[in-house]
Amino acid sequence: MKRDLRYFAWLRERIGTGHESIETEAATVADLIEELRQRDEAYAFAFSDTAAIRAALDQDLVELDTPLGDAREVAFFPPMTGG
Amino acid sequence: METVRVQSDLFDMGAELNAFAAAMAKKNAGAVVSFSGLTRDIATGDLDAMEIEHYPGMTEKALAKIRDEAIERFKLSDAMILHRHGRMEPGEPIMMVVTAARHRADAFQGAEFLMDYLKSRAPFWKKEITAQGAKWVAARDEDEDALSRW
Numbered sequence: 001m002k003r004d005l006r007y008f009a010w011l012r013e014r015i016g017t018g019h020e021s022i023e024t025e026a027a028t029v030a031d032l033i034e035e036l037r038q039r040d041e042a043y044a045f046a047f048s049d050t051a052a053i054r055a056a057l058d059q060d061l062v063e064l065d066t067p068l069g070d071a072r073e074v075a076f077f078p079p080m081t082g083g
Numbered sequence: 084m085e086t087v088r089v090q091s092d093l094f095d096m097g098a099e100l101n102a103f104a105a106a107m108a109k110k111n112a113g114a115v116v117s118f119s120g121l122t123r124d125i126a127t128g129d130l131d132a133m134e135i136e137h138y139p140g141m142t143e144k145a146l147a148k149i150r151d152e153a154i155e156r157f158k159l160s161d162a163m164i165l166h167r168h169g170r171m172e173p174g175e176p177i178m179m180v181v182t183a184a185r186h187r188a189d190a191f192q193g194a195e196f197l198m199d200y201l202k203s204r205a206p207f208w209k210k211e212i213t214a215q216g217a218k219w220v221a222a223r224d225e226d227e228d229a230l231s232r233w
Contacts, residue, residue, distance in 0.1 A: 008138055009136055047135075056141055059145075061204065075206075078222070080206055082209065
């Protein structure tokens, strides 16, 4: 299935882009992370510490074991530091 | 009055508070509480600027949800969240929340609730710019732990 991926903050910097569209058969957010990690060194570095990764499906924060379902947009980012 | 605003422009804390309070008089609210966060030098003492990245779309959605929950839990007459993104200088306001309620305890608690959730549930990321380079601000465990009291 085609998914739009978004990256923010140091994840975006490590990967080198803030946005890309990919075809993936990954079932859950964690599966997708594992798939991306296999791509190359930049992705492996960006996703090296899963505890430091937060994810959102169609702009709602989710746990990493959440099924991707029919989400169009999957976003990855570090823990938030607003306020 | 827009009750959730995400903008890069500097804002006037006093003017925002006055406008909010004036609107509250009509809602029979007896208490108005505001909190403003300023750009401060967190780590080294040589901060040139702060840059805040956010996730357009999700930011507004997350803030609206946090605001709705605060209004319901603390029976607020109203609540406003204003948060900047982009580059800001030391001493400039980053964000402010304002709450109104019939009584002060709810207004204070509502503002604290908004701040606790805003810090770790709204998609903003701070980056400190110093003469030595740029560094992403790390999230603090205390900020995540603060949510457990609600």
